[in-house]
Amino acid sequence: MPQRRVITGRSQEPRRRFAEELRALRAEKGVSLRQVGERVGWDWSLFGKMEKGETLGGPEVVQALDTYYGTPGLLLALWELAAGDHTQFRERYRRYMALEAEAVSLWHFAVSVLPGLLQTPGYAREVLAAGGLKGDELEQQVEARMGRRELLAGEEAPPFRTILSEAVLRTPLRDAGEWRGQLEYLAEVGEGPNVSVQVLLQSAGMHGLMGFEVWYLQLPDASTVVYTENGYRGELIEATAPVLRLQRAYDALRDLALSPAESRKFILRTLEEVPCDPST
Structure with a gap:
């Protein structure tokens, strides 16, 4: 390193x-x-x-x-x-987190990293450590991220759909065992009643969300807000017109992605490529 x-x-x-x-x-x-x-x-x-x-x-x-x-x-x-505006960024993200807790439905597109809601502790630890966290602070952040997964637990959990760029599944963890555990968890959770996982192959070509990490939240009043981290900065979008444009882009992206069943097969094929621990 x-x-x-x-x-x-x-x-x-x-x-x-x-x-x-x-x-x-x-x-x-x-x-x-x-x-x-x-x-x-x-x-x-x-x-x-x-x-x-x-x-x-x-x-x-x-x-x-x-x-x-x-x-x-x-x-x-x-x-x-x-x-020069990282304080504003954190404020916008905190507001997003508050809205996420209220959401009645969530959609997401991942460019390079799995969404925190679907990360295992091992995956979260390596991603956060790569960002510079270590020691007690790292473990606290891993614990906090695992706490977010409770949003998808229980009978009243909101439906959640994520579309994963193929690059997400082509970027393994350094620890093969942890990577295997993450892929197994992803395949398992995608069979749940409220979680849909789709994979967007690189061969799908260009699309309207190139370079965007996007979260869509439908709120109890039926309105939708969007949180994007794009080529410029993180932004919480609440105005109707841009939200509708981003929703249309997501709908088009979903049409390009593999179905949930095909995506699960892709994840399982990826899992088969992970080296087994010879000691097991």
Whole structure:
């Protein structure tokens, strides 16, 4: 794992510093923008804009890059400095979490990471550790994330549908045993009465949610709100017109995805590819 870089010898202006670090990390890895996009699961043109300083990207894409480059927490820390609005981001996310608890139905599209509602402890621990958490703070966050899964438990749990980009299932955990456990859990939970899991193959091609991590929440008053983490930042969207546009994009995406039954078969085939522990 690369050692954490010392911020010296380069521009100290946060936005330029962030772009410089992205360029340097990709050069060290010897990969093209297109290769980064294919591996991380976002449109490669986004990374070109980020390296030019034209956009900062959102926290989810930056965390994915931290994982890809093996720089846990570095890029996310630089992103927060460059964005200058991380407090606002956290406030928007807290409001989203409050609305999630009230939702009567949820839809989701995953670009590169499984939704927290479907993560096992081992998966959550590795994802959060890749973002820089460790020690007691890491364990507290894992416990909190596992607590979110209770939203889908019980007879009155809201229906939940997630569409997973194929990249999500092509990015295994370092621990094969934990990855196997996560895939087994995903296959099992998808057979439940209120959870639908669909897989969007890369061969499906371009679609209207390229680069978006999206949550849709239907609230008790029948209104819908959307939380996106896109190429710019996390945003809670409540205005009717943009929500309707994003709903139509999701409907089109669902038509491109494998059915829940076909998706389960895909997950089980992926599970078969995971090496078994020779000690078991």
